[in-house]
Amino acid sequence: MTFPSRRPRRLRTTPAMRRLTAELVLAPQQLILPAFVREGLTEPNPITSMPGVVQHTMDSLKAAAAQAVELGLGGIMLFGIPETRDATGSAGVDPAGILNLGIEAVRAEVGDELVIMSDVCLDEFTDHGHCGVLDAAGNVDNDATLEIYGRLAVAQANAGAHLVAPSGMMDGQVAVIRQALDEAGHQEVSILAYAAKYASAFYGPFREAVDSQLTGDRRTYQMDAANRREALIEVELDLAEGADMVMVKPAMSYLDVLADVAAMSPVPVSAYQISGEYAMIEAAAANGWIDRRAAIEESVLSIRRAGADTVLTYWAAEIGQWMKEGKS
Numbered sequence: 001m002t003f004p005s006r007r008p009r010r011l012r013t014t015p016a017m018r019r020l021t022a023e024l025v026l027a028p029q030q031l032i033l034p035a036f037v038r039e040g041l042t043e044p045n046p047i048t049s050m051p052g053v054v055q056h057t058m059d060s061l062k063a064a065a066a067q068a069v070e071l072g073l074g075g076i077m078l079f080g081i082p083e084t085r086d087a088t089g090s091a092g093v094d095p096a097g098i099l100n101l102g103i104e105a106v107r108a109e110v111g112d113e114l115v116i117m118s119d120v121c122l123d124e125f126t127d128h129g130h131c132g133v134l135d136a137a138g139n140v141d142n143d144a145t146l147e148i149y150g151r152l153a154v155a156q157a158n159a160g161a162h163l164v165a166p167s168g169m170m171d172g173q174v175a176v177i178r179q180a181l182d183e184a185g186h187q188e189v190s191i192l193a194y195a196a197k198y199a200s201a202f203y204g205p206f207r208e209a210v211d212s213q214l215t216g217d218r219r220t221y222q223m224d225a226a227n228r229r230e231a232l233i234e235v236e237l238d239l240a241e242g243a244d245m246v247m248v249k250p251a252m253s254y255l256d257v258l259a260d261v262a263a264m265s266p267v268p269v270s271a272y273q274i275s276g277e278y279a280m281i282e283a284a285a286a287n288g289w290i291d292r293r294a295a296i297e298e299s300v301l302s303i304r305r306a307g308a309d310t311v312l313t314y315w316a317a318e319i320g321q322w323m324k325e326g327k328s
Contacts, residue, residue: 024305026297028072028323032117032270033316036209037061037102038081049205050275051282053314055081061102062109064317065116071320074310075115077165078102081210082125088133089125093151099124100159107160117192118156120149120166120177129213131168131221140221142170149173150180157186165247167194169221169234174241192270193243196231196257198223200250202276209275231257232264243267248308250274252299255306262307271308273300278314293322 011021037056038045044054056064061078068076080099082091091097099118106116122145123131132145145168153164164181166173174193181189199222206212223230235246244267248258251271262269281299285292296315303311313319 024301026301026304026319026323028320029074030304030310031073031300031316031319032075032077032115032310032312033064033068033073034077034079034272034312034314035061035064036079036081037098038211039083039098047205047209049208049279050314051279051286052318053209053278055209056102058102058105062105065106065110065114067317068320069110069113071317071324073114073316073320075117075163076106077117077119077312078106078161079119079210080124085125085127085213087127088148089122089152092122092125093148093155095155095158097125097155100155103156103159103161112162115162116160117163117165118159118161120152120156120164120173121168122148122152123168123212124210127213129215131218132170140170142172142221145170146172146176150176153177153189153191154180154184154186157181157184157189161189163190163192163244165192165194167197167249169194169197169218169223171237172241174238174243178242190244191242192245192247193238193241194249194272195235195238195243195246196223196254196261197247197249198225198254200225200253200274200276202250202253202274205275205279225253228257228260232260235261235265239265239267245270245310247272247312250277251303251308251311252277255302258303258306258308262309268309269307270310270312271303271306273303273311273313273315275314297322 041057044060047053065076082098121131132140135141156164199219247270249272251273258271281295284290
């Protein structure tokens with residue numbers, strides 16, 4: 001007697017058979033490494049809520065970028081942490097600001113061998129911690145912020161970024177940045193739009209990483225966790241404005257949204273496995289509750305399976321090293 005229902009099980013019998021029939025293969029070029037560079041450091045500074053992740057010096061940042069090239073990673077996403085902040089985030093626009101200097105240093109180190117990406121936002125640079133400038137009532141002024149975003153993007157392109165990534169969820173940000181880049185002669189610089197970015201409880205460790213000055217929340221401009229269909233509206237708007245790639249953030253708690261976006265997007269889709277997602281797995285593994293490597297690999301595969309073409313993950317270099325060792 002035959003049992004057709006056993007057919008899937010026959011394709012799971014050995015590791016070799018499972019590799020042969022895997023529907024999805026994880027590759028280093030699909031991974032993007034987020035990296036923080038902090039002004040004034042003389043040695044890398046560990047981030048306590050993100051074990052294994054540091055705020056870089058310029059030298060250690062260059063070393064991380066060189067390692068990313070060696071491992072075949074797809075890109076590096078840079079965030080800057082200045083010593084001095086103000087209400088308009090002027091350190092982000094300054095060519096001598098820490099983020100722009102970091103981009104310049106990484107471009108000099110790796111050239112075009114790695115896609116150098118940079119965060120276009122004001123939250124790291126403002127003394128109030130919001131992603132935009134504030135009006136007299138203390139609310140984020142969308143249109144005034146857009147003008148600064150255009151200047152931020154041009155400064156980052158001037159420093160050597162291949163791709164700029166507006167993450168503030170301001171209405172019209174992609175169109176303004178595209179126009180600013182084109183007028184500055186940077187038609188070749190791509191835009192990765194944080195198109196569906198949710199106001200999430202899982203951002204906590206990131207705020208330590210960038211020494212955020214935020215009090216309150218960003219719920220008036222980031223998306224509500226209850227909303228799924230709205231994400232497609234946001235993505236469509238960014239696509240209409242000229243986004244070359246779009247992102248869903250966070251990743252693991254929003255895999256349904258990611259699948260929706262991947263199904264409709266004509267451009268590559270990224271997802272950001274954020275700090276809180278990283279920290280939870282690290283904490284559980286440190287307590288012996290889960291198998292660390294297996295959980296990391298499964299978590300990133302789940303994001304790819306949901307439809308992400310590329311994944312921003314703090315484990316990018318470690319996963320790349322595992323893949324390299326597996327081929328040696």
